[in-house]
Amino acid sequence: MRRSEFLQSLLGLALVGGLSQNAAHAANNLKMMVPANPGGGWDTTGRALGKALQDSGGASAVSYDNKGGAAGAIGLAQFVNASKGDPNALMVMGAVMLGGIITGKPPVSLSQATPLARLTTEYNVFVLPANSPFNSMKDLVAQLQKDPGSIKWGGGSRGSTEHIAAAMIARAVGVDPARINYVAFRGGGEATAAVLGGNVTVGGSGYSEFAEYIKAGKMRPLAVTSGSRIKGIDVPTLKEQGIPVEIGNWRGVYGAPGITPAQRQALIDLIVNATKHRTWQELLEKNGWTPALLTGDAFGNFVDDEFASLRATMVKSGMV
Incomplete structure (x- = not known):
């Protein structure tokens, strides 16, 4: 191998190593948007996931931001507007948010954020x-x-x-x-x-x-x-x-708008790993949650189908 090729190889390895370190660092400190007040299902789910992420080694720290109101639309708006491209940002959500969007018609759309995983049903x-x-x-x-x-x-x-x-x-x-x-x-x-x-x-x-x-x-x-x-x-x-x-009722987690496919997959991998950990399994049993893991595009398609089905049910029940 020529000296120039050898140096280029070393540089490539250094860059890959640097990127890996940066990716690992990004996963060390995660931010969890909980679009509800403390004490409810989304809050409990978000903090349970955060603990499982830490105990499974996916995050060294998780911070929480509770923004209640309008069936999660207030927290969704803040998440969409303030977290663009942030690979450290997560938001808890679920069926309640879809119903709130149907009835409240907020100025932001769930489709602006990035679907990661459905977690539980209850x-x-x-x-x-x-x-x-x-x-x-x-x-x-x-x-x-x-x-x-x-x-x-x-x-x-x-x-x-x-x-x-x-x-x-x-x-x-x-x-x-x-x-x-x-x-x-x-x-x-x-x-x-x-x-x-x-x-x-x-x-x-x-x-x-x-x-x-x-x-x-x-x-x-x-x-x-x-x-x-x-x-x-x-x-x-x-x-x-x-x-x-x-x-x-089901609950899941979204990532920020504009993250890359690689960043999305990295977050999905962290979440899947966390759901396999003993901490998450114990919290499922404690809270009476049924595991319902579904990730990536399959989860995104599920949300779209749920939105249509929920709207039809609400129309039939005279709510819309």
Whole structure:
């Protein structure tokens, strides 16, 4: 080998090494946008993923930025506008954000960000405050049919899965969905406080958000929105109780707009590795989440299909 070729080879190796070091450095400090207030499902998911990323060696540090409101649209707007080309930026999202985009029509689009991975799926549970005068879903439905406005439904933002489920329940029992009295909160923490304080008639959220209060007897579960009973959760489905409604919630993570294909793949690899770690597996079990990993373009196509399906359901339920 000529001396010039040898020097060029050394230079190439140095550049590759430098790029590898830079890539590793980029993965050391990740930034997680949580487009919801603390205490809800997105917050729990984001922090669970962050811990798994750190424990699996994918990140030495993860910082979190909570920006609640408008079913995640406020956080989405900040993420899209402030994180362009940033390979360290992640954003938690899910079905609730799609519903919020359909109802709220924000100026930013989810398509501006980069789909990375769907992580979990979870079904909603409807609960009563501990001191509620109602004892069953049958009691609640009877009052809903008698006076729709007297039932105050509490849950996440307009267009959230629990909002859609409430409209679907109304429609299924012969009540105009437009007449339901739905109170939207900016996050699971606020919705939980409203139920505990007896400020709503019935509350809806992911089971993991209400689980500790159900176990402590501070909330009384009525029904889950799954097709069949959830393993380890002794709560009947809506279908078991004669209400043909089934709707699931899922959560995932996006990357910043404008990152390169290589940067996208690097983030996907970090996430996949994190979901294999014991930390993530333990958090899945603790929160009652069902693993639903789907990555890259397959996840992007799934989101597009979900958007169309969710819009059709909302139109049918009188929400759009």
